[in-house]
Amino acid sequence: MLSISAEDFLFWKKKQLSKGGDQEAFAVLLDCIGGISSSDQSLISINRGGNLHLKKNLEFLESTWNEHLLNSCPIQYLCGITFWRDLELEVTNKVLIPRPETELIIDIVFNIFRKKSEKFLFAELGTGSGAISIAIALAYPSSDGVATDIDRDALEIATKNYINSSKQSNLKFYCGNWWSPLESFKGKLDLAISNPPYIPKDIYEKLPKEVKNFEPKVALLGGDDGLKHIREIIQKAPSFLKEKGWLILENHFDQGEKVKQLLIKNKFTSIEIVKDLSGIGRFTIGRYK
Numbered sequence: 001m002l003s004i005s006a007e008d009f010l011f012w013k014k015k016q017l018s019k020g021g022d023q024e025a026f027a028v029l030l031d032c033i034g035g036i037s038s039s040d041q042s043l044i045s046i047n048r049g050g051n052l053h054l055k056k057n058l059e060f061l062e063s064t065w066n067e068h069l070l071n072s073c074p075i076q077y078l079c080g081i082t083f084w085r086d087l088e089l090e091v092t093n094k095v096l097i098p099r100p101e102t103e104l105i106i107d108i109v110f111n112i113f114r115k116k117s118e119k120f121l122f123a124e125l126g127t128g129s130g131a132i133s134i135a136i137a138l139a140y141p142s143s144d145g146v147a148t149d150i151d152r153d154a155l156e157i158a159t160k161n162y163i164n165s166s167k168q169s170n171l172k173f174y175c176g177n178w179w180s181p182l183e184s185f186k187g188k189l190d191l192a193i194s195n196p197p198y199i200p201k202d203i204y205e206k207l208p209k210e211v212k213n214f215e216p217k218v219a220l221l222g223g224d225d226g227l228k229h230i231r232e233i234i235q236k237a238p239s240f241l242k243e244k245g246w247l248i249l250e251n252h253f254d255q256g257e258k259v260k261q262l263l264i265k266n267k268f269t270s271i272e273i274v275k276d277l278s279g280i281g282r283f284t285i286g287r288y289k
Ligand SMILES: C[S@@+](CC[C@H](N)C(=O)[O-])C[C@H]1O[C@@H](n2cnc3c(N)ncnc32)[C@H](O)[C@@H]1O
Pocket: 095, 096, 097, 098, 099, 102, 125, 126, 127, 128, 129, 130, 131, 132, 148, 149, 150, 151, 154, 176, 177, 178, 195, 196, 197, 198, 218, 219, 220
């Protein structure tokens, strides 16, 4: 640990931020590599008299920040870590950086399965870093989960993240196209969740370079209208869900109504478009019959 006065640290921080970039990314760098949590960062600004302890020296933090500014590489990939809900997850450019808005999926699950002692079987399709599945598996220790992805490298990271976050063994990982690795779970799932690639092709082409140049295309692109994968997931879901089993999907900001229609067409009931904290219809949920 390296000790530095709060005054010197704040002077250095101001200099770094004057080069560009946003406060949020800088806070992630300090938290993930520097070892200074967001709450410590707020305390320092109030109590400038003290000292603080860094896990890495300022030169190292500065060179990482410079690399981020120069290439627009997401700071989470440079740090190799991201925080999501109360999880610390390894991330590389083989997995999407789990987004803060996706955190609400877990609250939707909490609203459906109200007791933490509940026992259910869930599947997550397209797990990426494993964030969603790991959070559910940890919250419901009596439940079992299966998480899939088409990308083996992503599954390797998800598995590592699960091992690092949990002492349990109630989550298993499978590789393959959407439902195909889950044949043996047909008719058995109480809940299926997916945050699939849903960006329409024309929007994908115009994504900011920090997303398009670094995050995996397979995690983002949802075909011409963005609904290619959502359609496939909904059409096959009835074979895998139990009667009254739930399907929760994340979708693009303007896809809620279309996803709702797809659910109706495939005989889902209790359909609801759930808004995120910005008031966007970000999730569409339903029960199979
Ligand atoms: C938007 S990312 C979501 C990752 C993670 N669940 C999250 O919320 O941060 C979509 C994930 O779906 C995976 N994927 C893409 N096409 C797939 C397919 N045909 N079958 C299974 N997984 C797929 C990608 O590799 C990626 O990890």
